[in-house]
Amino acid sequence: MATKEAKQQEKKQLRKQHKEGKKKTSRKTRRRILPIWLRLVIVLVLSVLALLIGLVVGYGVIGDGNPLDALDWSTWERIWNLVMKKE
Secondary structure, eight states, X not given: OHHHHHHHHHHHHHXXXXXXXXXXXXXXXXXXXXXXXXXXXXXXXXXXXXXXXXXXXXXXXXXXXXXXXXXXXXXXXXXXXXXXXXX
């Protein structure tokens, strides 16, 4: 009889440990490496960088112009005037 009681106590302890283990895992929260606001800033910066690279490649390589002229303000004024028919 002593062995049956010992086995029952072991089962109770195992159940208790199992329940405690479930409680601990359910309380576990996920910690983000990068906060959401920082992710948005990174996406914005990368988008602007991609736009600038696209301008330089498009104007300089495809358009046969000086690639750095794509970043010059006077170039864009001239393009704007051409589109809007100003002289």
